[in-house]
Amino acid sequence: MQIANNILETIGNTPLVKLNKITSAIPATVLAKVETFNPGNSIKDRMALKMIEEAEKSGELKPGGTIIEGTSGNTGMGLAIAAVIKGYKCIFTSTDKQSKEKFDALRALGAEVIVCPTDVDPEDPRSYYSVSSRLAKEVPNAWKPNQYDNLANSQAHYESTGPEIWEQTEGKITHLVVGVGTGGTICGTGKYLKEKNPNIKLIGIDSYGSIFKKYHETGVFDKSEIYPYVTEGIGEDFLPKNVDFSLIDHFEKVTDKDAALYTRKIALDEGIFVGNSAGAAIAGLLQVKDMFKPDDVVVVIFHDHGIRYMGKMFNPAWMQKMGYLPTEGLTAADLIQANLLQKVVTIDSQTSISETSKILIENDFSQIPVSRDERIVGTISEDQLFEIITTTPEKKEEAIEDYILPALPFVDPTASVSDINEMLKENKHGVLVRDFKTQITYIITKHDVIKATA
Template sequence: MPVGRTGLVAAPQVFESVVDAIGHTPLVRLNRVTAAGGAAVYAKLESTNPGGSVKDRIALSMVRAAEASGELRPGGTIVEGTSGNTGIGLALVAAGLGYRTVVVVPDKTSREKIAILRALGAEVRVTPGGRPTHHPEHVRNLAARIAAETPGGWLAGQYDNPANPEAHYRTTGPEIWKQTGGRVTHFVAGIGTGGTVSGTGRYLSEVSEGRVQVIGADPEHSVYGGGDGRAYYIEAVGHFRHPETVEDEWPQSYDPEVLSRIERVGDAEAFAVIARLAREEGLLVGGSAGVSVAAALRVAAELSPDDVVVVIVPDSGRSYLSKYFDEDWVGRLGFDVGAPAAETVGAESWSGTVGFVPSTATVAEALEILGDAAALPVVLARPGSTEVVVAEILGAAVLSTLTAAPQGDLVTAHLDPPLPVVGIRETRTAAAARLADDPRPVLLADNGVITAILDRSMEEGVEWAFSRSA
């Protein structure tokens, strides 16, 4: 057996540098969340990569390709726009190979990911996430500008970089084939940049001569699977389409032809799967895993015990403790926190109407919509939509503020802070504590969608409801 330069035997789990440790991730069978009589489901735990996610693979692949082409030179700066994990992978590779890193992330990125990026030495730029693709503050546009203006700067460009799917064709696919002894029959992965599902799926389809079925897992409202493109609550998967986007371009890293079908998964189902994996399987996983594992469980339930389903679990739940595992964050959006029904805010006693001001309205138009209301949410103007999604609320249109504003201005130039949101499944104690010092109208949320607006002056209003006995 060969001996490394340190004198250690070059065994499979002994590596000469951190970049050599990327990949080689385990498969773990799911035992308690699967349906009886269906196929076996194995989760490929990408959280065991050095940077904690599947994106370490593409980070190394893209950097090595850029070095080979001369685009990235010694002492250069790696720049990328990302929801976090690709930036972490790039920062890790940069630290190991001697590069500087600048990472642009949207403001919805978990604070844990941002902290990890900074700990790895990356310079982090946070930009608003709700921007159309042509806006200069859009994540990818800002990253491209920084790369162009930085001496020695190189834009990784994961969305359109062929080294992204190639990384999975060369590593993830062969690992799965070898680990299952060629018995894998169905492969499931979330669709984000599309690199994981496209590269891995292409390899497995080829090596099995078309026997392996490739299933993409997608958030319910993502445009990949035919959704309306509105905002959802799971990071790093799917494709959001801003209503002001002129041309909706899909990543070149994504090859839809590789997929056999797409399974669409709602936020509530994804959250429930995340919780079950932690409590029943001992697997603390990230949000996108909720989408992919939910899809895998559906697929497996349709199959026989002779089939084998492999699903990518992209990262760990440790990067989302302030979000998906925080009862306050989940509860105020109206998702289930497991509280007894008698202690929750509930929806049966509320009577309200859901009015809103579209982001394209002028001040004069907003005042007309407001009428006698003290305040209404201002929401991204999505044609044909009558729902108010919490994630698409930009702020509040407040009567007293707009009365003094120029009538021809856009309402978005005169926004007040967003109105407080209360979830129907959070406890009344938690909701009352959050509203204690806020006298404004309250938005009531059910699974991320506003179902009522409650005036604090209502005779049977918020104060009564939150103080009523269980």
């Protein structure tokens, strides 16, 4: 009888599927490595199990221990499944930009989930990195896998994903296309493939708002590249040890809108129901289609399942609100072209409350985005400043750092003014719009909408 002794034995050996309609503009053969066939419905099952096994061997993870990790959801799922079989507890920290479905799935497997703000530096004590590190020190018998810097992550793909792709393509693969987050998938798989054939090219898919592409091309860690983005599972605002930039041949940035649209298009064109990073990978692949020749064999990784994005990419109302679907009437882009919007002005988080008040008064601002190291990390309003100055005037020379609200939401330039109006009802301070062509960020307030539509 062909029986797996437990669910962990079913990890790996996922199918390679030829793409047809969605990649018809590409002259090469394009194959998708569909990782939704893993028990946790994502490629992260591979490295989650490997990290646990290595920690068990080293003694870092002891019987009955608690696994504590910062995760966008998929790694947590792999760890939680392994924990069920092996008898561990799990506590996961994640960011508020991740889909609710991911958190619900983790809780269904018995894990505790702590949601942290997205728009803070990794070193900030509120970040999901920092919170997981703190808990790992405080909780008895705890172990933190640290998927970003734990090289067992890359090793898992070197031992499984790479050999599978090589065998499935009979060594004919010429390009590997992967969304880059922790870096484990592209670098572990790519290392194995390049050892087999050094001519194989690795193409990493990055997101606007992430630092990977510029760092790869210039060696400069530019914090001004960092700002909140929607695409899940790819890009970072720091350099994980699993990202070996010397292995990767090219990075391609993809907009949130294109990643979302192609996530939906994969399902409609190919009948493959996959997640946000797969949409980004296909969008990036099509952007570099001129790289490929008819005899090339391109493998693209489809990391996870579409069921985790039902509240986002597969929710028409959410897509409409974000400006990703066709809209009628005025758009944010129209307001930019008509010079009706101001370029965003920020204030450093170390500015005093009194100085911030003066800046708002001099510029007739009702609020202003707050930056730290050139990165937008929050906002502060005249209402907050009024409250502080009138009730606790002794604090007016303190820095605004401890008083800022979450950063204003970003919308795509194609978002309609009517949809922006709805967002302004939810967030009275404003929304931000990023023009990717000029790399300029604009702010839209209720006053701007009134001025544009009067």
